[in-house]
Amino acid sequence: ICSGKVYFDLLAYRDANNITDTAIVRLERIYPLPGVSLPAMAKQYPDADLRWVQEEPANQGAWSYIALNVPTLINRGISCVSRSASSAPAVGTHQRHEEDQKALIESAFN
Numbered sequence: 001i002c003s004g005k006v007y008f009d010l011l012a013y014r015d016a017n018n019i020t021d022t023a024i025v026r027l028e029r030i031y032p033l034p035g036v037s038l039p040a041m042a043k044q045y046p047d048a049d050l051r052w053v054q055e056e057p058a059n060q061g062a063w064s065y066i067a068l069n070v071p072t073l074i075n076r077g078i079s080c081v082s083r084s085a086s087s088a089p090a091v092g093t094h095q096r097h098e099e100d101q102k103a104l105i106e107s108a109f110n
Contacts, residue, residue: 001041001070001078002053003027003062006105010053013105022109023048030062033069042074050078053108055101057086081108 002010007026014022025041027034042050052070054061063080070078083091083100091097 001025001027001050001066003030004055006053006055009101009105010108013109017109019109030065033073035073038070039074042076050074050076051081051108052078053081053104055083055104056089057083059085060089 002024003026007024010024013019014024023045052063052066054063056063058080061082063082066078067080081104083104091100
């Protein structure tokens with residue numbers, strides 16, 4: 001489960017690597033959470049390992065809100081795939097960003 005641009009990176013990686021056992025769900029609106037579609041999605045994939053994927057560091061972005069609200073809504077746990085916690089949202093150089101982004105996307109599928 002994700003929101004924003006990271007969806008397209010996940011989709012491209014899944015297609016490029018012929019991954020067929022992973023669904024990618026993009027939330028267009030995080031607040032208020034879609035109380036109908038998220039529980040239905042969770043029921044559609046009862047054995048799935050649910051993950052919230054975000055480009056932002058773990059201590060930023062929507063993860064804290066998702067972690068607090070989604071498990072109750074869908075009656076199961078969810079983990080987070082993100083950059084390590086950081087005081088800044090940017091890593092400093094474009095090359096480092098590209099490396100981190102690649103690692104983030106790969107870890108979402110592992």
